[in-house]
Amino acid sequence: MYKLWASIHKEFLLLIRDLGGLTILFVMPLVLVITITLIQDSSFKSVQQTKIPILIVDNDKGMISENIFEGLRNQKLFEVIVKEKESEVEKLVFKGTYQLAIVIPKNLSKDLELKISRNVEGVLAGFGFEDDETSATKIEISTKEVRLYFDPALQPSFKTSIKSGIDKMISKIETESIYKAFQEQLSDDDSSFTFNSEKFITFNEITPKLKEDEVLPNSAQHNVPAWTLFAIFFIIVPLSINMVKEKSQGTFVRLRTNPVSYSIVLAGKTVVFLSVCLIQFFLMVLIGVYLFPVLELPTLSVSGKLFPAFIVALFSGLAAVGLGLLLGTVAKSQEQAAPFGATFVVVLAALGGVWVPVFMMPTIMQFTSSVSPMNWGLNAFYDVFLRSGGLLEILPDILLLFLFFLVTTLISIIYNTKKNAV
Amino acid sequence: MLHIQKLSKKYKGADYFSVSNLDLEILKGEIFGVLGPNGAGKTTLISMLCSLIKPTSGTFTINNLDYTNNKKELKQLIGIVPQEYALYPSLTAYENLSYFGSMYGLQGKVLKERIHLYLEKMGLLEFANKKIEIFSGGMKRRINLIASILHQPKILFLDEPTVGVDVQSKNVIIDHLKQLNKEGTTIVYTSHHLNEAEHFCSRVAIIDNGKIILKGKPKELISSNEKAHNLEDVFIRYTGKELRDHV
Numbered sequence: 287m288y289k290l291w292a293s294i295h296k297e298f299l300l301l302i303r304d305l306g307g308l309t310i311l312f313v314m315p316l317v318l319v320i321t322i323t324l325i326q327d328s329s330f331k332s333v334q335q336t337k338i339p340i341l342i343v344d345n346d347k348g349m350i351s352e353n354i355f356e357g358l359r360n361q362k363l364f365e366v367i368v369k370e371k372e373s374e375v376e377k378l379v380f381k382g383t384y385q386l387a388i389v390i391p392k393n394l395s396k397d398l399e400l401k402i403s404r405n406v407e408g409v410l411a412g413f414g415f416e417d418d419e420t421s422a423t424k425i426e427i428s429t430k431e432v433r434l435y436f437d438p439a440l441q442p443s444f445k446t447s448i449k450s451g452i453d454k455m456i457s458k459i460e461t462e463s464i465y466k467a468f469q470e471q472l473s474d475d476d477s478s479f480t481f482n483s484e485k486f487i488t489f490n491e492i493t494p495k496l497k498e499d500e501v502l503p504n505s506a507q508h509n510v511p512a513w514t515l516f517a518i519f520f521i522i523v524p525l526s527i528n529m530v531k532e533k534s535q536g537t538f539v540r541l542r543t544n545p546v547s548y549s550i551v552l553a554g555k556t557v558v559f560l561s562v563c564l565i566q567f568f569l570m571v572l573i574g575v576y577l578f579p580v581l582e583l584p585t586l587s588v589s590g591k592l593f594p595a596f597i598v599a600l601f602s603g604l605a606a607v608g609l610g611l612l613l614g615t616v617a618k619s620q621e622q623a624a625p626f627g628a629t630f631v632v633v634l635a636a637l638g639g640v641w642v643p644v645f646m647m648p649t650i651m652q653f654t655s656s657v658s659p660m661n662w663g664l665n666a667f668y669d670v671f672l673r674s675g676g677l678l679e680i681l682p683d684i685l686l687l688f689l690f691f692l693v694t695t696l697i698s699i700i701y702n703t704k705k706n707a708v
Numbered sequence: 709m710l711h712i713q714k715l716s717k718k719y720k721g722a723d724y725f726s727v728s729n730l731d732l733e734i735l736k737g738e739i740f741g742v743l744g745p746n747g748a749g750k751t752t753l754i755s756m757l758c759s760l761i762k763p764t765s766g767t768f769t770i771n772n773l774d775y776t777n778n779k780k781e782l783k784q785l786i787g788i789v790p791q792e793y794a795l796y797p798s799l800t801a802y803e804n805l806s807y808f809g810s811m812y813g814l815q816g817k818v819l820k821e822r823i824h825l826y827l828e829k830m831g832l833l834e835f836a837n838k839k840i841e842i843f844s845g846g847m848k849r850r851i852n853l854i855a856s857i858l859h860q861p862k863i864l865f866l867d868e869p870t871v872g873v874d875v876q877s878k879n880v881i882i883d884h885l886k887q888l889n890k891e892g893t894t895i896v897y898t899s900h901h902l903n904e905a906e907h908f909c910s911r912v913a914i915i916d917n918g919k920i921i922l923k924g925k926p927k928e929l930i931s932s933n934e935k936a937h938n939l940e941d942v943f944i945r946y947t948g949k950e951l952r953d954h955v
Contacts, residue, residue: 288810288813288815289810289811289813292806292807292810292811292815293807295807296799296807299798299799299803300796300798300799303798303799303839304798535792535793535794535795535796535797536790536792536793536794536795537795537796539790539794540790540794540808540855540856542760543758543759543783543786543788544783544808544811544812545780545783545784545811545812545813706760
């Protein structure tokens with residue numbers, strides 16, 4: 287026991303003597319989580335608050351284009367800039383000066399009106415309401431095309447959401463026009479009868495509840511756990527470097543001649559580096575709770591979640607330390623350990639679903655993700671922070687994380703024993 | 709004290725034995741010098757005796773304990789002073805010694821007193837709380853030695869303990885080793901400083917190509933070789949003047 291305590295003390299001293307490294311260890315994850323949350327939150331806000339400039343070429347100058355203008359303004363999402371020529375907007379958007387443009391075709395209102403009138407008259411004629419000789423049936427109406435221009439650098443997801451928004455708006459205008467046409471055909475007096483064109487079906491998002499409080503997902507609830515986990519797993523870099531340094535300094539050779547087992551040496555490192563992970567976790571939580579509101583970011587809600595979140599951090603830390611011990615045991619130089627460790631954490635984070643949700647990944651990647659410790663950790667954190675899960679819900683994931691720690695540590699011990707067998 | 713029988717070591721991929729069928733008996737209380745040119749097998753021999761590498765064949769006992777079945781006990785009996793400074797540069801001299809002493813099971817007052825004692829003997833007490841990274845080569849060598857003797861081993865292996873140090877540090881190290889030997893520690897030592905070995909060792913063995921080619925008391929070896937004035941003459945006569953560069 288005394289040897290373990292001495293090992294812990296030594297590791298602690300080595301850690302605090304490297305002030306630069308220690309600062310990086312604690313400050314960089316904080317910088318990371320603040321930066322990512324600020325970016326994500328601001329892009330979310332930009333969609334909600336900051337207006338996106340949109341170029342419009344109105345060749346229609348009719349009721350439809352008026353409705354499009356009104357619809358865009360009502361959405362409070364776009365700042366409408368009217369341009370005259372399609373060639374001009376094409377150049378501006380493709381150069382990246384503006385992100386999108388809409389070109390409304392000529393006679394859109396007139397032709398839509400005609401088309402709807404023809405359809406409505408046709409329907410009513412079937413019921414014997416109208417004459418079969420109207421102007422609308424005689425004219426050929428060509429399909430109309432609303433042309434959209436997007437900045438090529440625009441992200442596909444953003445493009446898709448804009449497209450669907452405009453499509454929705456035009457469908458609404460089309461529906462309202464149909465209602466209006468029926469109304470005009472069925473009644474001479476506009477005020478006598480009106481179709482109710484209000485939405486009949488609405489959507490209501492039901493969020494999980496913790497006791498009686500509703501848990502509203504926000505960028506803090508997403509980012510703090512995800513990037514805390516990322517920071518926790520980054521411990522494999524300093525830990526493996528610490529172990530490789532011992533080999534190059536010769537202290538590891540001395541330890542091998544000492545009557546001390548490799549597991550005691552690893553246990554000393556585990557305690558100290560796990561403590562670093564937990565301090566990282568608490569710092570992340572503190573900035574989520576206290577600094578985020580100051581930066582006008584959503585506050586991290588930890589009410590009733592702190593203990594299960596701590597458990598997740600503890601077991602994620604163990605898994606990360608286990609991986610670091612294995613890398614430090616196998617690596618022969620810092621040149622092997624540092625780049626491999628850093629890249630591997632990024633790969634694990636990608637597999638774990640930190641950037642792209644696992645359900646959106648291809649099947650093979652989803653399977654790979656299911657055996658990634660960062661995925662288990664992230665799932666457990668999301669269970670706590672977003673799904674209001676308790677200890678029972680996180681139990682499968684933390685068991686997997688603990689098993690991962692045991693397996694990696696055991697492999698380290700076996701590898702070291704075989705390699706240095708005398 | 710140390711009984712070596714037919715000890716051999718051939719490294720993976722090598723086409724020759726670094727140590728070949730080596731037999732040697734080192735008595736309790738001896739200062740035994742293992743001398744030889746570069747690549748002769750000195751460090752390999754010491755590494756096997758300190759359980760750092762596995763012999764290809766053969767065996768040895770220390771204090772009648774066979775190395776295969778008594779690894780833990782043997783580790784407590786031996787001390788090794790490696791060629792490189794096996795110390796943590798960012799820790800102080802005291803912290804390094806405290807840690808390595810603890811690994812031998814020393815703790816509390818005993819550990820503190822021993823660290824104090826050896827630092828004082830080596831003239832380093834005033835630097836106890838300074839980091840190793842600011843120490844000179846000679847100071848590091850002395851701390852390296854203390855880290856290996858805190859547990860008062862029965863047998864001490866030293867691999868080039870005075871390489872790269874000034875005369876003053878070398879004298880302190882040699883004097884202290886003589887003192888340890890007087891107190892009962894058997895010393896096995898490798899060196900390229902033949903003059904140092906001649907005066908320091910009670911017996912030496914010259915090894916070349918993994919085999920002992922000559923052994924005995926330095927004075928007897930010199931007197932039994934015509935035209936030899938010192939151990940270096942004997943050494944050159946038996947190992948030749950050619951360079952020993954091989955990998």
